[in-house]
Amino acid sequence: MKLGNYQVKLEKKLRVGGWEAAGISILAILIALLLVSVIFLEAKVNPLDGFTSIFTYAFADQFGVPLTINRSIFILLCTCAFIVPIKAGLWNIGMAGQLYGGALAAFGVAYAFGASPSGSQNLTLAPGLIIPLMMIGAALGGALVGAIPGFLKGRFNTNEIVVTMMLNSVAFWLVAFMIKDGGPFMGAGGEGEGFILPPSLDAPQILGGPYTILLALLLAGFLYFMFARTKLGYQIKTYGQSPSAAKYAGISPYNIPVLVFVIGGLLAGLAGYHLFAANPGVYKITQNYGDFGDLSFYGVICGLISLENPLAAIPIALLFGGLTSGARFVQGELQMGFGVDYAMLGILMITLVAFQFFYRNKIVWKKLEKEK
C-alpha cells in the first residue's frame, strides 16, 4: 500500500521480544480504557473523574483495597488455570466450570465432616484438619472437571474448547441443583444460596486478608519455574509447538493434554475455593455465583496479555482486580447505570483481540525513491 511518499508493508514477526510485547500490551490496555471513556461520556461523567474514582477506590481506599486484592487473587488463579493448557496449545475456556467444581468439593468436604445447612456445629474432625482438607478437596474437584476435556482430547482428540464450554453450563446447573430448591447444600435461609460455614471453619487470614494470596503468588512463581527450568515444562511447550514433533521426541500425546488440564482445573478449583471458602465475610456459595464464573474470563484476557507468562500475569491481575472492583464502585458513586465493570470486561477483551495482530505483524514504513 502506498501512502504519500511512503510504502507501507506488513511483515510477519518471527518472535516478539519481552519489552516489545509489554509495550504492545500496555498500549492495548490504554486504548481499551480510552474506549471505556466513551461509556463515561455517554453517562455524562467526565472520564478523568471516572478513572480517578476507579483507581482511588481500587488502590487507596480502606474498603476498596481488600476487594481489589480479593479479586486479583481470583483473577491470578484463573489466569494460571488458562496459562498451563495454552502452553500446550490447548484452550481452557472452562475455568468457570472448574471453579464451580472446586467450590462444590470444598463445601462437600465441610458437609461430610459435619458442617450442615441447619447450622449444627458438631464437626466430626478437628477444624484444623478440615480446613486444609477443604482446600485439597477444592483442588481435586477442579482437577476432576478439568480432567474431562483433557482425557477426551488425549484419547479421542475431541475439541477441548467446545467441551470446556459445555462443562461450564453443566457445572453451573449442578451448583444450582446443590444450593437451590431444597438441594443438599441449601442454606437455612432458603434464599437460593449455599449454607454458611460454621465460624470454626473460617480459613486463616493474613493481615485481615485471605491467606490464599500466598497460595496464588507461590503457584504463579512455581509455574514460571516449571516452564523455565523443568523437563515437564519443556515437554509441555514442545507439545504446544507441534504435537506430532513432540511424539517423535518421546513425549506422550496422550498424557500431556490430560496433565495440563488437570493442573489447569486444579488451579481454577482453588480460585473457587478462594472465592467462596476462604474469602473473609463470605464463607458460602453465594446466590450470584454465576457472576464469578463470568469474572473468570478475565483469566483468559490476563493470560493472553501477559503472553502466557505467570509472573507477568501478577501485575496485570492486580490491575484488572482493581478495575473491576473500582468500576463496581463508581457506578454507584457517580450514579451510572449498572454493569460498568461488565462493559469494561467486554471492551478490554475485544481490544485485545484486535491487538493480537500486532503481536504477529509489524508495519514497515519505507520512503519511496523519487522517480527520476
Add this chain to the structure above:
Amino acid sequence: MLDFFARSLNASTIFTIAALGELIEQRSGILNVGIEGVMLFGATLGFIVAKTTGSYLLGFLVAIAIGGLIGLLHAFFSITLGGNQVVNGMGIWILGFGLTAYIGYPYTEPLGMDRIPEIGGLSPFFFLGIALVIITWWLFSKTTLGLKIRSVGENPSVAEVSGINVTATRYVSVVTSGMLMGLAGAIYALDYNPVWSINFLLGWGFIALALVFFSLWNPFILFGGSVLFGTLWQLSLNPQLVLPDIMSRYIWRTVPFVITIGVLVLMSTKWFSSRWGAAKPEALGLPYEKE
C-alpha cells in the same frame, strides 16, 4: 401437553435459526464460538428498540442489522487480520455479554406489548425456521453460491486458483450468519421470553454452537437436533411432566450439554471419522493467506 410441545417447538426455532447461521459460516471455514454474544446483542437492542418505538418490525430489523455488524467485526478480525478465530469469538461473546449488561440494565422489565400472533398455536417464527432450513439445504446442494462457500471452507487455496474470491465469499457468509444470530436473539427476547434481564440467554448460544457439530453440518439433522434440544430445555422447566420427583429441573438443564459432549466424542472416534469424517469443513478455523 399440547401446549408443552408448542413451547418446545417455539424454543427449538431459536436454536434452529442461530445454529443455521453458524452452519453457514462454518461451511465457509470460519468458526464463531461467540454466537451467544451476537444473540445477546440482537436480543438486547431488538428489545430496547421494540419497547421504545412500539414496533416489532423495527426491533427485528435492528437486531438483524446489529447481528450483521457484529458478524462484520468477526469477519474483519478473522479474515482480514487473520487472528485466531477462537479468541475472536470469545472476544465477541464477552463484548456482547459485557456491553449488553450495561446497555440493557435500565430496561430490566417485561416488554409490555401485545404478543406476536400465533399461527396454528405456534410462533410464526417456527415456520420461518423450517423455511430457512430448506433454503440452507437448497443453497448448499443446488446452487453455485453454495458450492463456492463450501469450496472456500474445504480448501481455500484451490478455490482461489479456480477463480473464487475467498475473502469476499467468507465475508458474505460470516455477515449473513451474524444476521441470522441477531434475528434468533430477537426472537428469544421479543417472542419466546419477552422480559429482559442480565445475560438472559442462559447459554442458548452455546447450545446452538454445539448443534452445528451435532448436525454434521447438515441442515435437516440440525433441525432434528433443535427439536430435541428445545424439548429437553422445555422439560427442564417442567420436569414433573415426565419424571415426577425423580430428577431436579437443574439436572435436566445439564442434559443438552452432556449429550453434546457425548456426540462430540463419538464424532472424534476413529470409527466415526473413517465412516463420516468428510462432514467437517476441512479448513474450519484456519486463517487463510493468499500466496
